[in-house]
Amino acid sequence: MGFLTIPGLGKVHYHEYGSGDKPMLAFHGYGMTGKQFHVLKKSILTKYHVYGIDHFFHGESELESTWTEKEILEGMPREMVKAYLEEWFKIYGRQRVSLMAYSIGANLALILLEEYPDLIEEIILMAPDGLSVYKGFEFLMHKPMGKFFFRRATKSKWLAPSLLKNLKRVRFIDDSLYTIAYNEIDTEKKRQDVYYTLNIIRQLKPDTNRIAALINQHHIKCTLIFGRDDKLFPISAAKPFIAKLDDPQVHEVQLGHWLVVQALDEYLLNLPQ
Template sequence: MYIKGVILNIATMGFLDIPGLGKAHYHEYGTGTKPMLAFHGYGMTGRQFHVLENSILQEYHVYGFDHFFHGDSKLGDWTEEQIVAGMPKPMVKAYLEEWFNIYGRQRFSVMGYSIGANIALLLIEEYADLIDEVVLMAPDGLSVYKGFHFLTFKKVGQYLFKRVTKSKWLAPTLLKNLKKLKFIDDSLYTIAYNEIDTEQKRQDVYYTLNLIRLLKPDTNKVAEMINRHNIKCRLIFGKHDNLFPMKAALPFIGKLNNPQVYEVDMGHWLVTKQLDEYLVNLQQ
């Protein structure tokens, strides 16, 4: 646990009781002394970054949050209609304000992988003057991903998305076709298939992507804030990532003064021991 410069080298966990939203569960780990708030990818939990033990975790003490419909985070008494309407952007500030209530107002860093990058980027919009570093891996939020946009904003897509998640055979068929058309690779197919093989998992996919659909950062503002406050920015992409490739983020990268950008010989599945070794080698 990290409390104002004091580090206790144990893995712990806790909850943020966020008014109007629910209980956000978080994991604490890392041997570093600087606090970092971290947001994982779909189907994982806030413990996802524990594999970066020889790189990120040597410098930072991570507070890794479970997304709602993941891990032990529990959304409040929201109706399906509210979930599908989406979580308003201002509610993201409540995460940090509740964290400040526990640990005191202080400087911190943020990290996000895949869909988790959206929350990290939104925190930069609101708290850039307190942020030291941002680490983004295969990040969503730097450009519009047409697939998610179609499923959660277009009426036809919303209708199909709901139907697919209610059906036992439509979702697997759709995934097979996406793989056949090379929209997703073998690793993404395996990951996605394992997230739709039960009715509960399909519902969680539907609820998760709709709940976060409004949490899209203003990339122009984010870039401006990073430059104005000299926030260290590390962006890591998989060379074989068909979901959030580096080329889609190039317009955003071009707006930054001094970004550290890496394209590693991996796919979308980045948060692994292999990435940990890569980051360690960069420091040598």
């Protein structure tokens, strides 16, 4: 493990694991850390040496103390995402790398692919955000009423739990996702971290048309994995992007949004070679 020190941003912590020799930068989902992909030990980790990045407000990554709440809510610009890889290159040398991401982590991986297509060997995305506009996040991050509501929910002891219960009742989220989400909002500190996490990545909007063209142009191996019961980022929302790719590897597995589990490792291990 180590840190990428990015001027003007902070210290980005990463975990190292995997027995393979191919370098892969990995970006986890909300409430996890860069260790999230440890579970893929039979499939991914036998081929790759993973550098699992902790998002800010997760794990040991820390923003510079000079960052104000106003700056957090404005979000970090994509130039700072480029700095992740530039700082990694300073340690390990400029070379071709692969990318892996789950859920909101896909936004960072997609931007790195967009900025460094000639250096990306492969990208693996699991239940990815960023391939289409997710109306829930768009409302909370960019619409005045949504931003007001999100801030109120951060401060309230009852509003966020009540919202989750209603989302579960109408089957927008399943039991496992409800349990995970509830455990991330049961204190004011945790609710604030949700608020800051989603806001600091609000500017990170991948250009999916350009990304699809770059994947085709540079023959980047692209694997997309979706949960059949995922209500957050289902395969249906990604189909316009998938249709633009020449040769994507697309999988829909018998899981929900909570996708990075041992069952996925077994699924990937048993795919025809």
